[in-house]
Amino acid sequence: MRRSALLAVLLALLPLRGRPAEPAPVLMISADGLAADQFTARSMPKVWELSKEGRRGAGLPPFPATTYNGHATLATGCWPEHHGVVANSYRDPATGKMIPIAHHIEDVQREPLWVAATRSGVRTAVYHWVGATGPWEGVSPWRMERFSPGHPDAEALAFSEAALRDGARLVMTYLSGTDGEGHIQGPRSPGTRAKLARLDDELAPWLRRVRAAHPGLRVILTADHGMAPMRRRIHLPSLLDGIPCDLIAHGGSAYVYLLHPGDAAKALGRLRRAGLKAWTREQVPARHHLSGNPRVGDLVVLAPEGQWLSKARSSREEAAEWHGRQGAHAYSADTRTMHAWLVVLGAGRGPLGTVPLWDLAPTVAAWLDIRWAQAPDGRPVDALLPGR
Numbered sequence: 001m002r003r004s005a006l007l008a009v010l011l012a013l014l015p016l017r018g019r020p021a022e023p024a025p026v027l028m029i030s031a032d033g034l035a036a037d038q039f040t041a042r043s044m045p046k047v048w049e050l051s052k053e054g055r056r057g058a059g060l061p062p063f064p065a066t067t068y069n070g071h072a073t074l075a076t077g078c079w080p081e082h083h084g085v086v087a088n089s090y091r092d093p094a095t096g097k098m099i100p101i102a103h104h105i106e107d108v109q110r111e112p113l114w115v116a117a118t119r120s121g122v123r124t125a126v127y128h129w130v131g132a133t134g135p136w137e138g139v140s141p142w143r144m145e146r147f148s149p150g151h152p153d154a155e156a157l158a159f160s161e162a163a164l165r166d167g168a169r170l171v172m173t174y175l176s177g178t179d180g181e182g183h184i185q186g187p188r189s190p191g192t193r194a195k196l197a198r199l200d201d202e203l204a205p206w207l208r209r210v211r212a213a214h215p216g217l218r219v220i221l222t223a224d225h226g227m228a229p230m231r232r233r234i235h236l237p238s239l240l241d242g243i244p245c246d247l248i249a250h251g252g253s254a255y256v257y258l259l260h261p262g263d264a265a266k267a268l269g270r271l272r273r274a275g276l277k278a279w280t281r282e283q284v285p286a287r288h289h290l291s292g293n294p295r296v297g298d299l300v301v302l303a304p305e306g307q308w309l310s311k312a313r314s315s316r317e318e319a320a321e322w323h324g325r326q327g328a329h330a331y332s333a334d335t336r337t338m339h340a341w342l343v344v345l346g347a348g349r350g351p352l353g354t355v356p357l358w359d360l361a362p363t364v365a366a367w368l369d370i371r372w373a374q375a376p377d378g379r380p381v382d383a384l385l386p387g388r
Helices: 003-013 045-051 067-076 113-119 153-165 179-185 190-213 261-273 315-323 357-368
Strands: 026-031 055-060 124-127 143-145 170-175 218-222 232-235 245-249 253-258 277-280 299-302 307-310 340-345 350-356
Touching: 026 067, 026 153, 026 357, 045 190, 045 340, 055 357, 067 113, 067 357, 113 124, 113 170, 113 357, 124 153, 153 170, 153 190, 179 190, 218 357, 245 307, 253 261, 261 277, 261 299, 340 350, 350 357
Parallel strands: 026 170, 026 218, 055 350, 124 143, 124 170, 232 307
Antiparallel strands: 055 340, 218 340, 245 253, 253 299, 277 299
């Protein structure tokens, strides 16, 4: 063998001095509806103890704080006015039809993290992430289980562990969290506390095992929104009687789609006299990041915490609403009960403070050298970057 060829073989077999190490893998878990104030040393002692090895804070949700736009925000690093999933439900301005559940990938108007990662050559696995139902602009991750509620968390953890074992560098996983218990029984109910205890028993030993198997693994534990106990119902059809409109109520907030735009002033007056905050779409405060998307209602309504907005126009609809209104969300981000739990492992220790959920995907992208097709609204969290 010629000397030059032998040297090439040796260089290929030996690690090159100065060659950058491959970034450690990242696991991002969302536990639906698990609020920052629900995560305590008493409610989840095992994960709480584990969190001392990392950073603990609170996630600031988008407005309205709901499941579908919360997960779209986590996935895209963008505000609802840009990623387009402006709530769990909305009216499509192109067709005039109501979208009852915004759960299709086609509803997302900005690039999800798993697509940016795949385009950047990062092997990615996604388990039941809300909105992850197929290819986005023709791109699918290496491994995906399409979003479908009702699956046991053990299945989600098994999928994630297998993906890491098989070489995934990014895993995004949805857990059931406490959303169902919070709605039906209340966020402080015995049923919700029991669910937190079960999650603690299942998640803590699993995290210790996968972190031991994958040294350097970075883990983000968070949620889409929190949950507040309910005290009072406000019936929007009664307030807006005689004003032709379509209503979509999310819990603590709602969209009003007027059939006659000239009715806006009359409707706003009635809503505000009832003690509600209400704006036209164009007048929604800039901090809510909604006014730039026509999917948002002509009017945006926000109730005081603890009061929920009803759109029921029949006894059947009313019964269905009451069934899930011991707890509710969809308030604005300055409502503390809406803040999501947030634990980060593998990126230093100490308090993290309040972090906007739209900053988490850009942070993961910075960790894994993922390139976005279009820069997101969020930015990497300084405290979580190496050397900071």
